[in-house]
Amino acid sequence: LKTAWSSLDNTWTVEALRLDTNETVTFTCNFLWMCQGYYRHDVGYTPEWEGMEDYSGRIVHPQNWPQDLDLTGKRVLLIGSGATAATLAPAIAGKCAHVTMLQRSPTYFIPGRNANELADILRQLEIDETWIHEIVRRKILFDGGEFTRRSFEEPEAVRDELLAGVRAFLGDEAVKEHFTPKYRPWSQRIAFVPDGDLFKAVIDGHASVVTDEIDRFVPEGVKLKSGKVIEADVVVTATGFHLSVLGDIAMTVDGKPVDMSKTVTYRGMMFTGVPNLVWVFGYFRASWTLRVDLLGDFVCRLLKHMKTRGVKRVTVELRPEDKDMPLGPWMDPEDFNPGYLQRGGHLLPRAGNKPEWRHTQDYWREKDELPKIDLDDPIFRYGN
Structure with a gap:
């Protein structure tokens, strides 16, 4: 709820709410270590689109996924192109009638095996697990450092490599139309696609990707700025999160x-x-x-x-x-x-x-x- 620092006794006083009893409890301490992350966890970010009140279906955000939602036989419109959308689309593809991933702009993806080949090889060689941990950790950190460096120093080469990974699944036309971002690699997060599951769902016909902007919601779905209407029984807004600074806790120092x-x-x-x-x-x-x-x-x-x-x-x-x-x-x-x-x-x-x-x-x-x-x-x- 709130926390207050007093220089008279060098003490933080923290007022918190017990979720099980809904009563306020008070703690005091000399030092605060804030470990809340930076996302607001109670509700996700959903833009206010015109006509949302006219839509006859159901609108949900993945961060507040309802337990009673049954997608069987439903047409699902998934708005977004980041890691949440890329994870959710293949997870529901084949379980619903069809899922359409609508994106305003593409995201960079890295398809790959959902495994660590170096760790598997070292285990096959019966290397001690402590050694495996240290070697694999160093390898991942080294690769990550090189990838980050190259994204700044040779962004076009990195861009071509990332697009080639998607092109191997979907071909050149789909990459040009739906999977070529306008920004430099690593200026936004890059989503890992395990075993290319998102692209396989597109190939199998269980999912499709549309790159366009929303004009407004209509009773049967969403009308795009191109004039096309995507009909949907359920709209999932994988549109991001709200930033939370130090848990959104009200804070005072000496009043x-x-x-x-x-x-x-x-x-x-x-x-x-x-x-x-x-x-x-x-x-x-x-x-x-x-x-x-x-x-x-x-x-x-x-x-x-x-x-x-x-x-x-x-x-x-x-x-x-x-x-x-x-x-x-x-x-x-x-x-x-x-x-x-x-x-x-x-x-x-x-x-x-x-x-x-x-x-x-x-x-x-x-x-x-x-x-x-x-x-x-x-x-x-x-x-x-």
Whole structure:
């Protein structure tokens, strides 16, 4: 519900709601570690299209999937082209009468075996599981780093490789019409298609893809800007999520409400003017848990450092040389620009143009940099 910091006793007071009894409970602590992720989990994002109230069928969002929904024999219109749509379409194809995936613009996909060949080979050779874990982990991280680097340095080559993977299933005409995005690879998430199941559903005739924009809803379905009407018994809006900043929890520091958009982020985990708090925000182009590990080590090191110094409070502050630093959005839209960031980016803290004052999104740098952070840097202000 809400949390409040008091500098008089260096304490956070957290008011929470017990879901089983619906009663308010209160906790106090000296340090807050925020681990809510960045999606709002209670409801997904559905645009307001004209005529939705005229539609005679059912509209659902995958994040709030109703238990009583039976798609047997139903014509399903799936709006969206991201990972949710690419996962849902093959899952319901063949179980409903037909599923049409309607997209405003295409997404990059990577089809591949839903297995790790290196791990399978090492197990066949009876290598110790501890070794297998470490080798496979390093291989995945190496490949991910190279893929990210190439997406910036040679984007056209990466683009051609990604399109070739889809072309192997659907041919050149379908790729040109429905699977060629206009943006640079990795400026939005790339969806993995296990064993090409989405494309196989299209080949089998259980699913189809339409690239167009919605004009309005009509009683029988959706009218497109091209004039075509897609008839549907059920419309599924796989249209994204709402951004949640620190769990949407109301926060005060010494009685003053905290507006996170007015703070400046320290390495995407701490914020100017907010004491004794770290937010776990992972990576867009690498596993989220990689940064969870790094920040877990950092928090433990920071708490130990505070205990050694005999202090109970730490806040990050701009240094004199940072005062005139240009500030921009948390994430440069030229770097990464999915819809939820474009819609909710104004809620996030500001970022500077120095590595200390931004979330680099670069695991391959941070794995070396974060463990070496100087906790006596003037950025950290300690006290009691």
